[in-house]
Amino acid sequence: MTDLIQTVGAGLLIGCVYGLLGLGIVIIFRASEAFNFAIGEFLVVGSFLFYLFFFDLHLPFLLALPLGLLAAGALGALIERLSIKPLLGRSPLSMTIITLGLASVLRSSVQLIFGAHSYSFFLDLPDISLESENLLFPSERVWAGLLSVVAFGFILFFLFRTRWGVAIRATSENQAKAMAFGIDARFILLLVWALSSMCIAMAGVMISNFGALSYLTGIAGLRAIPVVLIGGMDSIGGALIGGLIVGLCEALVGSYIEPWGLVGFKDVAPYLLLLIVLFIRPYGLFGTVKIERV
């Protein structure tokens, strides 16, 4: 029983991080119907930006994190200006394909600048590991879950309680209508990309903190695919739920099925789950039910 609680807890904690990753995909998808396949690379770049501030410049964590996230946001905005903006009003498919190219470019750039070796990554955060006789949730996992939920909350607040949030949701629904009412859709798209790369960078920092950081850390970003497809591509709440589901699935499979000799099955399991979900609900669990007027 304690075994189960341990597994479920660990799954939910990592699930929050996956949820944040998913959110990064979802807000871009809502705004431009493009899928950002460069998510893994955004994750690595974001983490490296934080690395520069925290480990190279030795800034305190509370300063380095916002700075790192802002830098990631600025980079996301720059990338949007260079590669996505010229495609405004064109097919979302071309944007999606651009992100595939972006992934290669970013990955090689990281390799070129930082090299292919691993950087040790250890955040000296206060120890908040939850421990009882048979249970142990390590400090960095608890921090990861906690900070991800906080970041998620910030984004939700931004989207639903600020003027930019309303404008983002309006633009997400229809760019032409938004433009007609004086909302600068180009700026909103920039904002969305900045916001999304901040989300992803935040998740990246948490994930790097589990081990080390190298250009290969980006593989964790692939988790976002089952997350958003299970949760629904255009649902913000769905991203969180999808993240939790994927985290749980991974943890449960990892401790109950892998010991049978199926090593590595936990990386495949979310995709199997994804297949089942898509058979039953093609738009994902919380994908938008289109408003139909009668």
Next chain:
Amino acid sequence: MLSIENLRVVYHDVISILNGISLKAAGGEISVIIGANGAGKTTLLRAISGMLEMFDGDIIEGDIKVGDFSLKGLDSTDIIKKFGLTYVMEDRPVFWYLTIEENLAAAAYSRWDKTVKADMEKVFDYFPVLDKLRQQKAGYTSGGEQQMLAIGMSLMTQPKILLFDEPSLGLAPLITEELFRIIERLNREGLTVVLVEQNAHAALQIGHRGCVLETGRVVLEGPAAALLENEDVREFYLGAGAKERKSYQDAKRYKRRKRWL
């Protein structure tokens, strides 16, 4: 006030929609533009409001001016801010997944002043129907309510000139009548209105001046009252040309050539 000079517009670099249109809309008047489908009415409004780029259209010749200032090359956000010219797109341009209040707030995005809340209340005064639906998602309201919301949203941008693209599209005659009364009232309160309509009769009745568009050209213009009496307009747009009723049996496809072609 608003003048269009020899405007030519193409879509996707090949499809020519406006072939040299010249028009004037005097300040404080309602100018009505009528024309068949594909005549270029919507394109004209898109060109004026800086929305062409969204639809991959280009102005290749001519100019659009408010007063002495050219609108060419500006995009819609600039045009709204600098000239108070707002385009109410056709087919009820509201955001379906936002509540009525959020819709109004979204339309006020380009403003930073403190009077947004007060203006919102003013809109609810104009349209008491919307007051009861504040927290309702706009997608679930009726067509008439959506069109009223769209007009309310355009008012939130503090317009001086409003371009309406077929506000009566898909609405019941009674609602249409109410909408036109509202547009008339807005005009009396000082707004310049450009009204594109298929419902030519109703539009010309509230309009001061009118013009007829055909294949990207202005073929007829004049005071609205004169257009209502014009034989060609009556026959081709008001459906009331023939002196005596004819049996459909001996109706020919084209009874008479339009004189302007």
